[in-house]
Amino acid sequence: MMGKIADGEARDRLILWMRRRMEEFGITLEALSASIEHDKAHSPRYRDARGHEWNGLGDMPDWLVAANNAGVSPDFFRIETAQDALIPLEKQATTTRSIDSRQLDLFDTA
Template structure:
């Protein structure tokens, strides 16, 4: 495998790169954890085709204002919320499924 990076080595290189960027920009592990938790607590409510997101906090972002000014209803960009965790383990026929035996083709 000369000249190819195996998965473990690629992972190690990525971790080193991330640590260097964090140090370069003064990002601490705690700041990263806080940011991740904030994102989990405030999931995006709106998303456009380019991946821009807005969680409804603060002013409307430029991309959403531009779409509104062009006559597009903001509801067009609303993100569908995932089902509640409890109902995620119930199939359409009412039977329960074991989440440990998830089949990628198994429909709820």
């Protein structure tokens, strides 16, 4: 195990590094906690293939504006909610949203 860091030591180093970065940028534990709670209360509603997310609040992000300007409906990026999961797939297309079939080839990698 020479040259390797044990899991416990790696964890301790990571915590020390995070504390130093928080101090460097003036981030308090209270601010971090409030940010986490805000994120929990406002889960993302849209996500693209690169992992960009938007919760629908505030201005539409650049990645979604660009897709919209290219003719791709924002609904194409909508994340399925727990309520959507309860609706049978055959009814989802008619009750929740419709996807323009012309958009599907934009993301075909074959």
